[in-house]
Amino acid sequence: xxxxxxxxxxxxxxxxxxxxxxxxxxxxxxxxxxxxxxxxxxxxxxxxxxxxxxxxxxxxxxxxxxxxxxxxxxxxxxxxxxxxxxxxxxxxxxxxxxxxxxxxxxxxxxxxxxxxxxxxxxxxxxxxxxxxxxxxxxxxxxxxxxxxxxxxxxxxxxxxxxxxxxxxxxxxxxxxxxxxxxxxxxxxxxxxxxxxxxxx
Ligand code: DGI
Ligand code: FE
Ligand code: FE
Numbered sequence: 001x002x003x004x005x006x007x008x009x010x011x012x013x014x015x016x017x018x019x020x021x022x023x024x025x026x027x028x029x030x031x032x033x034x035x036x037x038x039x040x041x042x043x044x045x046x047x048x049x050x051x052x053x054x055x056x057x058x059x060x061x062x063x064x065x066x067x068x069x070x071x072x073x074x075x076x077x078x079x080x081x082x083x084x085x086x087x088x089x090x091x092x093x094x095x096x097x098x099x100x101x102x103x104x105x106x107x108x109x110x111x112x113x114x115x116x117x118x119x120x121x122x123x124x125x126x127x128x129x130x131x132x133x134x135x136x137x138x139x140x141x142x143x144x145x146x147x148x149x150x151x152x153x154x155x156x157x158x159x160x161x162x163x164x165x166x167x168x169x170x171x172x173x174x175x176x177x178x179x180x181x182x183x184x185x186x187x188x189x190x191x192x193x194x195x196x197x198x199x200x
Pocket of ligand 3: 024028053054131
């Protein structure tokens, strides 16, 4: 990532996103950089993924559907019913085609940042977690614990976030994307296996 390119992208996002979303975006980039330092990942790449993760968040539900249709992005039934989920897919597309990102790890992190996916890469997990714990967030329960966990056991932080998100979605009677559930089950299983392995 070139410093200039990052500054240009920041300027464009400042124009595209509302104030709150821009502040959140900068918070995610900053937190992703800190997590990258903690886990030995490229700080520049983490910042770039954080910067762009919500680049399609400014669109209404109908615009998201319209744009996905226009760019031939596959829309699942769950996404059609809950179009805001599409800001991740459209965001990954725009990162590539509008913001010129070629790095597939960055594209993947943007693509999977809302639901997660089983067996995420380190950058996928950094963005997934940074999105939830960035300093501007305040509403989630267990935020203090999850923030601390993020810097000691990233997979466990992923599990805590998914557990609380699923609980929240159930309470709100929202449709749960099968990917969110699959991700939770995958990481729960992986943790159990690790614990069993540790005892043996
Ligand atoms: O874009 P952000 O608000 O920064 O964060 P995000 O992309 O993680 O989106 C957060 C919302 O996504 C949050 O309200 C929970 C929701 N979400 C995550 N998984 C699912 C989901 N919503 C539905 N309906 N179904 C899911 O499986
Ligand atoms: Fe998002
Ligand atoms: Fe976000």
